[in-house]
Structures are given as structure tokens and as C-alpha cells.
Amino acid sequence: MLHLSGWQIRTPTNLTRFVLLALLSVGLMLLDARGHHLQKIRAGLTVLFRPVQILAAIPVRVGGWLVELTRSDTSLRAEAERLRTEQPILVARLQKVEAIEAENAHLRQLLGTSALVADRAVVAELLEVTSEPLRRTLVIAKGGKDGLYAGQPVIDTYGIRGQISEVGVLQSTAILITDPGHAIPVQVNRNGLLAIAFGTGEPDTVSIRYLTASADIKQGDLLVSSGIGGGFPFGYPVAKVKKIVNDPNELFLDIIATPVAQLSHNKEVLLIWPAKSSLPAVTKKPADIKKPLVQKKPAEQKKPVEITAPAEAPRPATAGPAKPVEGAAP
Amino acid sequence: MKFGHNTRARLTIAGSFLVALILSILPWPVWTEQFRPDWVALVLIYWCMALPTRVGVGTAWSVGLILDVLYGSMLGENALAKSLIAFMAVHFHLQLRMFPRWQQAMVVLLLVAANNLLVLWIKHLAGQAPATWGYLTPSIVSMLLWPWLFVILRDIRRHGNVN
DSSP states (O other): OEEETTEEEOOOOHHHHHHHHHHHHHHHHHIIIIIOTTHHHHHHHHHHTHHHHHHHHHHHHHHHHHHHHHOOHHHHHHHHHHHHHHHHHHHHHHHHHHHHHHHHHHHHHHHTOOOEEEOEEEEEEEEOOOOOTTOOEEEESOOGGGTOOTTOEEEOSSSEEEEEEEEOSSOEEEEETTSTTOEEEEEETTTOOEEEEEEOSSTTOEEEESOOTTSOOOTTOEEEEOOTTSSSOTTOEEEEEEEEEOOTTSSSOEEEEEESSOTTOOSEEEEEEOOOOOOTTOOOOGGGOOOOOEEOOGGGOSSOOOOEEEOOOSOOTTOOOOOOOSSOOO | OOOOHHHHHHHHHHHHHHHHHHHHHOOOOGGGGGGOOOHHHHHHHHHHHHOTTTSSHHHHHHHHHHHHHHHTOOTTHHHHHHHHHHHHHHHTHHHHHHSOHHHHHHHHHHHHHHHHHHHHHHHHHTTOOOSSSTTSHHHHHHHHHHHHHHHHHHHHHHHTTOO
8 A cells, every 4th residue: 555645546456467567568569560650669679688689599609610610621521522513513504594594685675574684682690599489580680771671582592581571770580481471472383373372380381372173283393483562573482382182172272382492591591682673564675684793791602692583574463562461361 | 796685686586587588589490399388487487476576467568578579579469478477377376386396387387378379369360370289389398397497496596595
């Protein structure tokens, strides 16, 4: 019991406190989810609690460092040898890519669609922290000052990993394509059949929904980003079809696919800035074709970072921006 | 450094929560992820039971909010779930203290499961509900861990003379 200028104020009971804080939580959630009004507060809090994340990342860093330290001479030699043999093959393949690029641009010019343009890519390090249970996220050690933006595609050397969901001051959060709140427009590489790949929350699974039994899709088909919606550029590998179940009682096929990107590897990722594609019906001259503009730190040359993707062909006018879906509606 | 008794008690409690928070975001191989116990909930239940005057709904809410920031989930999501745990643990702290260890573990199972179901429900409303059963395993792992964690935290409390 408190006495305040003649008034008697009861100290709040456990239940009162709980009810008040529960209401406050609900208010916060509504503000955060519905209107995104808490961006600044969240950014500030993230900076404040960054030391906790750095502390949590130490064991893995130290572990990796110890592994490097104790690696035997022979294994290093073997790796150097492997890289030495791999490199000429990759370079040779690259020569062909350039020729194909030029040819593709020429053909596109003949067709009157926009030309091949290169995407810009930057290698970004990850902070080794794990995501919330039931979700699939990454923390990237780059923020708004590096030019990151929400919805930016995140890839690795194998394919698309996800997209940036939140840009902070010093770090950003990316959600993976396996996150239950994520969906990405894809097409079957073999025949251009359009579909959407939804995250499930399982580590290495995406599900392809809303395809009927008549759809031409087979086990082992490669799914690439379709570029519809404009969030992800066209042509990056996303997943491989693993299993197709056709239940006659269901309206749609139940299709499970495995992402081709190495989603569980906590190393670096590549952030790409999709090239500004000209809108349909604008033709570019072959002279406008730029070589892939790749920035990378000298210390991180382990990965081949050659990225080219053609700008989208004329887009359907109805496609909205690709972003994490809320609620799954076809 | 010399701290007063009160400050030392607070630092000990804050330290245990910090360790729990770090353990919550510490990376493990992906397949172990669904077996990750809810460290924050375990530490919270212990302190609510042992020192309900010091640690209660308010502490739970703050720690939950920090967890939301670290996880990048909706602000208030874990805060609400952890306040629920703290409310129940404080409400029943006298009974909990009298329970044998295995019975406490059963209560821990129920509390963590309630926490997880609440989080799942909120995620479902936000359209991010996963299509897995993985959300129930952490409560079982938390239950199995409780007896050991109880002993560790009790020793810390007695050794540090936290009361």
C-alpha cells in the first residue's frame, strides 16, 4: 500500500501487472506488424543488444579458427591442388558465357525486348547466430549504409537463399526461402511453367502450391526465379523438385522441392542489386551491355562471383512486388 | 569491486538471464534446432519460483522483449509469452516449491508448451505459421533439462547469497 498525498494506491497485483503488460504486448505487436511503426525503436534496440549477438557468435568463430589452425599441411595442399585444377575450367566456361551473353543480347535485340544486363553483387559476412525456433533467418553484418534495402535478393554460389527483410544500422536480417513467411515466384526451367515456392519452416524444404494435376512438372525439375513481381531477378536457381504427390481428393498437387542454395551453411552470402531493367518495348544496343560488375574483398576470393542475368522480358502488368506473403493466398 | 548485497543479487540474476539469452541464439547444427530447449523460460521459471518478489511479470516482459529484438520477431511476441509463464510461475510459486523435482518438471513442460502454443498462435495470425510439429519438442527437452538446471541455479543462488 502506497500513500501519495492522501490517496491510497495499492501496489499492483501479479494479475494486474500481467494484464497490463499483455495489453502492451498486443499493442506493440499490432503497431509492429500492421503499420511497421516501430522500425526506429527496433533499430535502436538492435544496436543496443548487438553485444549479446557478438558474444553468441564467438564460439563458432573460435571453432572455425581452431579448425583452420589445426588443418594439416596435406589437406591444405590437396585443396590448393583442387582449386588449381578447377580454376582453368571455370575460366574456360566463362569465355563461353561471354560469347553466349553477346549472342543472347543480339537475339533479344532482334526480338525487341530489353537486353542482357548484369547484376551487381557484393560478398557479405554473416553473424553466426541462430534464428528463432520455427523461423529461418540470417543476420548479415551489413546495414543501410552499405546500400542494402528491404526485399533485396540474397544468394550464394549455388542459388537463391532468401531476401533481406529488415535493414538495420550495423546489421540486417534476411529471411530464407524456407521460412514459413516467405514465398518466391519461380518457373520450371524446362518449360517455363510458372509457380510459387513457399517456405515451410523445415530446414531444407519448400513447397510448390497451387499446381493442378495437369501441370507439366516432374521429379528432378530445376526451378529458377521467374522474375515476376520484380523482387528477384530472372534466372537464378531456386530449388529442385524432390517429390510430387497427386492425391485425387485434393484440388492441387502436393509438391516438395529442395533448395539448391546451401541454406544451413553459416559463411558468407552474396547480396545482389538487380540491374535496372528497362521497361518492355525499350530496346538497348549491344554496346550498352556491361560486364558483370563485381565487388569483392581481396581476402574473400574463394568463390566464383560471376553473375549475369537477363533483364526481365515484358512483365505481366498485374504482378505486384514480391515480398514476404502474409497468409497464403493464390 | 565491492557491491552491496542488493546489487550483487541483481547482477547474478541479470547474468543468468544473459547466459540464457546467449544460449538461445547460439548456433547449433540445423538438425538439433527442434530440440533446442527454451533456456530463457527455464531460468525465468526458476527465479519466479525461488524469488517471486524480485523476478516476476515485469522482468519476464523485458527479457522477452530483448529476445524479440535478438530474434527479429514481432516486438511483443515473446514478451507476451514469457509474461504468461512468469505470471503462472509466480502465482503457483508456493506449490511449485513443495513439489518433488519430477513434478516440477511436468509443470515446466506445461508452461513451456503454453509459451510455444501462444507464440505459434501469434505467428499463425501474422501468417508465418510453420507446417511442422517441431514446436512441441522444445517443451519436452526443457522438461528433461529442468532437474539439472534447477540444481545449478540453486547452487548459484545459495553460493551468491541471492535472496
